[in-house]
Amino acid sequence: MTKIAIIEDDPTINQMYRMKFEATSFEVQMASDGEQGVALAEAFRPDLILLDIQMPKMNGYETLKAIRSHKWGKSIPVIILTNLGEEEAPKELRALGIESYIVKADLTPSQVVERAKETLNL
Numbered sequence: 001m002t003k004i005a006i007i008e009d010d011p012t013i014n015q016m017y018r019m020k021f022e023a024t025s026f027e028v029q030m031a032s033d034g035e036q037g038v039a040l041a042e043a044f045r046p047d048l049i050l051l052d053i054q055m056p057k058m059n060g061y062e063t064l065k066a067i068r069s070h071k072w073g074k075s076i077p078v079i080i081l082t083n084l085g086e087e088e089a090p091k092e093l094r095a096l097g098i099e100s101y102i103v104k105a106d107l108t109p110s111q112v113v114e115r116a117k118e119t120l121n122l
Contacts, residue, residue, distance in 0.1 A: 001027045002120060005046035007037030007063060008081070009055040013104070017050065017081075020109040021116070034058025038066045041073060048116055053082040064096045077119050081112065 053060035
């Protein structure tokens with residue numbers, strides 16, 4: 001089963017994406033802040049991470065930087081899933097290697113699942 005980690009501080013959004021991904025046979029684990037997200041990624045070793053930018057404790061950039069600093073985290077594909085426009089996001093995100101940048105309001109959860117499948121070649 002394909003594993004996905006959702007690192008997002010909004011519990012409603014977490015549940016919405018969890019239900020959609022589980023309905024399409026993904027194994028889903030969630031974290032509600034950046035610190036939890038790094039720990040989750042290390043323990044769970046997901047095939048893909050959906051990562052919000054604006055979160056408590058560590059923002060998405062800091063979280064991704066921490067994940068990428070570990071050998072196990074260098075090759076995990078990451079999709080930024082946020083309500084910040086791409087021009088508002090830290091420019092350094094691209095340098096850390098993200099697969100795609102999605103504004104939540106622009107895509108339905110089903111479209112996000114499709115983007116995840118495309119990213120993973122499923």
